Amino acid sequence: MFAARFERFGPPEVLSVGDLPEPHAGPGEVRIRVRAAGVSPVDLAIRAGRSRSPVTLPHIPGVDAAGVVDEGPGIGDEVFGAVDVARLGGASAEFAVLAFWAPKPPSMPWEQAGGAASGVETATRALDLLDVGAGSTLLIDGASGGVGSLAVGLALARGARVLGTGAPENREFLAGLGAIPVAYGPGLRERVPETVDAALDVAGKGSLPDLVALTGSPSTVVTLADFSGPEHGVRVSVGALGGQPDGRHGLAHAAKLFEEGRFAVPVQRVFPLAEAAAAHAVTGPRRGKIVLRVS
Ligand SMILES: NC(=O)c1ccc[n+]([C@@H]2O[C@H](COP(=O)([O-])OP(=O)(O)OC[C@H]3O[C@@H](n4cnc5c(N)ncnc54)[C@H](OP(=O)(O)O)[C@@H]3O)[C@@H](O)[C@H]2O)c1
Known part of the structure; x- marks a missing residue:
């Protein structure tokens, strides 16, 4: 599959799109064909080698994604969610495995859905x-x-x-x-x-x-x-991506609020996956999420 990934830690330019083996959904997970993926401070810290959490190289950044389920329960469903905390990445790719997710409201743009989950x-x-x-x-x-x-x-x-x-x-x-x-x-x-x-x-x-x-x-x-x-x-307060499965209720509720017109995900800029390095290099005042359009 294609993915934005890096083979050594460093500045945004270490990121490029290449071929990597496809991941597969384990028990309690789904695999999606990714439409959009979020860029978060944790992705930048890991890429720069500033994270204390170990990752193996090559690494695919991104913890949040939205797409269409193609492995696991609900094949064909449009969902948005996040990867398992242990993976600390994998979202900015053709396929990603989500550890928690909710149905994406049909009217929610992919870019908003892709950047939403952990936040x-x-x-x-x-x-x-x-x-x-x-x-x-x-x-x-x-x-x-x-x-x-x-x-x-x-x-x-x-x-x-x-x-x-x-x-x-x-x-x-x-x-x-x-x-x-x-x-x-x-x-x-x-x-x-x-x-x-x-x-x-x-x-x-x-x-x-x-x-x-x-x-x-x-x-x-x-x-x-x-x-x-x-x-x-x-x-x-820590633990957006794991450790409290019973406590997670935000995503489905946010989807409901979106459908009622009472909530939206502010998106500052959308980059194509091929420009993942530019997405990691955005500076200046922040106005919501930076998002990668994957497919
Ligand atoms: N505990 C958890 O579970 C958890 C989960 C997710 C994220 N986080 C952490 O939460 C932090 C924010 O994440 P994010 O995704 O929102 O990052 P972000 O999108 O980069 O936003 C950071 C915000 O901080 C503002 N800021 C910069 N300098 C400031 C100052 N001196 N005083 C007050 N605000 C200032 C920025 O404003 P300007 O850009 O306009 O300067 C921007 O609005 C990160 O450190 C991230 O690692 C923690």
Whole structure:
């Protein structure tokens, strides 16, 4: 099969499209013919050799994908999902094996579906931990990126009021998502215009003391990216791709919200698979997911 893969760790240019053996679905998995696959920070870290999780080379990046089932239960179904945590990749290829998935709403574009799964599950898990619901006011630090923009949409769909931090050039983008924009960076606690009940740190850029001061307690703050969390009494939430099969419910719920017109997956840019290296090299302010169109 064809796949974007790399044979040595390094800059985006180590990625190119070539032939590799097809994977096959194991018990409890499906194999899909991939239509679109997401690009995530973990893919960049693994490619650069910055990940502590070992991968064997050649490696196919990508944890999120959408496509048509061709092995396992539901052959012919259009689905979106993510790979098993142990594989840490495999999505940016002609065929990929998914460990969890949900039916793709027929009207959801492939690009949105392909970039959704791990971000939706991660955001859902964090919103659950913070007990975000109707009437809550939530501050999201790092709201414009792949996970943050999904957290904004899912929190709004729960009836929460959402404040989201971003770069100055992303004010309009954040307001378009339905969040009240706030500039990120030092001094955050002085810029937040109202009291917040809960705060989610998606960025991991050192804002935890500000977030604790703003909510009034570390118990109402969760971080996805700052492993110093426990030093501040703050919970670190990890495990988007595994370890809690019973806890996964975000994807099917997001599909339902999409069908009701209450949720969408913000997509910043779509690249053809042949330009996977360019997709890994995107710089500048983030506005949702980067996605590869595979077929
Ligand atoms: N714990 C888990 O289970 C889990 C799961 C998935 C991802 N993650 C982690 O979560 C983090 C975010 O992932 P992602 O996919 O959303 O990444 P992303 O798409 O690259 O977005 C990162 C966001 O952080 C913002 N940012 C940059 N500097 C900031 C600052 N000083 N203060 C506040 N925000 C700032 C960026 O804004 P600009 O681009 O505008 O500067 C962007 O919106 C990554 O570290 C990722 O590894 C954790």
